[in-house]
Amino acid sequence: MKESLGVYDYWPYHNRPKIEWPNGARVALWVAPNIEFYELDPPANPHRKAWPQPSPALPGYTIRDYGNRVGHRRQMDLLDKYGIRGSVSLSVALCEHHPEIIDRVCERGWELFSHGIYNTRYTYGLSEEQEMEMIRDSIETIYRHSGQKCAGYLAPALSHSERTLDLFAEAGSDLFGDDAGFYTCDLFHDDQPTPVRVRNGKRFISVPYSLEMNDTIVYAVNKVEPRHYGTMLKRHFDRLYEEGKESGTVMCIPTHNYQVSCPHRMKAFEEALEYITGHSDVWLATGREIAEHYLTHSYDAALEDIKRKNGGVQ
Template identity: 80%
Template sequence: MKSDPGFYDYWPYHQRPQIQWPNGAKLAFWVAPNIEFYELQPPANPYRKAWPQPAPAVPGYSIRDYGNRVGHVRQMALLEKYGVRGSVSLSTALCEHHPEIIAMCAERNWEFFSHGIYNTRYTYGMSDEQERDMIRDSIETIHRHTGQKCAGYLAPALSHSERTLDHFAEVGSELFGDEAGFYTCDLFHDDQPTPIRLRNGKRFVSVPYSLEMNDTIAYVVNKVEPRRYGQMLKDNFDRLYLEGAESGTVMCIPTHNYQVSCPHRLRAFEEALEYITGHPDVWVTTGREIAEYYLQHYFDVARTDIASKQVQAGFDNTGAKTEAQGHA
């Protein structure tokens, strides 16, 4: 029985090699708008229901439609006001359903990364071939509609198999070489980027994407009020900014255009954006740019440090205890 996912080693925050972001920034800040498409009556999945009520689930469908009709433009204008280019976690079916949204984002040089095809079709129960086909379709769709070679992945509705990261890295490499498929948002284990172990050995990194700062988790799961959510964003920033003076940290705000963009919630989000971008030494960037910078400047240093600490702790390069330690 596996004791952990196997993608990364235990690597304590304390005494890691220091990270310094461009221009000496303490913190890399990015916003990940989840721009999704939900089907009113999706194919049934035996592992998870798409809607809590019987189909047709008009309330759930229509509020998400509100996000794409109204909320997206509202959020886009706000991010533009504060100089933030979105990194879009994209349900790639949106390219066909709402190409005007894709065009607006592309005009502003936003990043697009894959969030699957529909957010009502899950990885659960898929064969390896089916998951690879879904990932390939999403990457090819992004490239066809935007010209971007998709670099990042977040599994649809956070549904994830043991091979998701392997499939994404491999399909990206098959399509576009090392220009695609090199970071994930599906691991929530750190406040700094970290190297990820894959079966094909590709240089691959996890970029922090926070569930705690995710507006859907805050509003729907934790029942947080808008004013409190805005303060949570500021508090989260303050801690990461403080620690970033020693070694660069990452803050992500994952949003949904049918959550944070509702009129009664927008002010709290704007105040948080104004607060964060008003600080010096903040690199306002995208998920791809964080991953690229880390891969170029810190990935090899990190892997060397991890390997050294694993040896000191008595583990081999697979994360297993060495024979001597195992019989201690």
């Protein structure tokens, strides 16, 4: 039985080398809108059903369609108000189905990173060749429609294989060199970026992506009220802002346009953003910017500290 994933080392949060964000910021805040495409009747996967009902699963499908028809513009306008550029966790089939959304994302200078092709097609059961084909397809599609060299990856519907990190790092390097494929959102183990081992030896990291602050987990799984979600976001920020005095932290707010953008939920989200951006020493960043800054300024010191604290073994 495996004791760990083997892609990162145990590395206590206390007494790490100090992370210094631009302009002395305590917290790097990034908002990750998941803009997804779900199929009404996708190919069956024996490991996971796409919908709880037989096709047509109208409740699940149509509320997600609401996100792409209504919710995305509502959230874009709100993030514009607070000077936040989104880092879009993208079902890349959206580039073909709704190119107008991609146009609006690019107009704002938002980041696009890969969340697979459809959020109804999973990694489970794929061979290494099939998974690599899916990852390469997603990276190439983002570049073709936006000119962006995809830097980050979140497995579709969080369906992760033991090879996913390796394959994404390799696909990015093969297609674009060091300009692509260098961070993952699939690990939920820290409040700071951390080094991750991949088999091609590329400089590769995890950028914190929070399931606890994810609006789908909050609303659909934990059944939290909107006003309480707003309070959760503020308290989450307060703790990271306090700890960020000593070493920079990362706060990620993952959203879905069919969740947080429903009319009765927007006010609580807006109040939380107003509260967070009202503080000084907050860096409003994209996932790529956080990753690039960490790789340039903190990665090497992190590796040395990990090696020292593990008795010289890394």
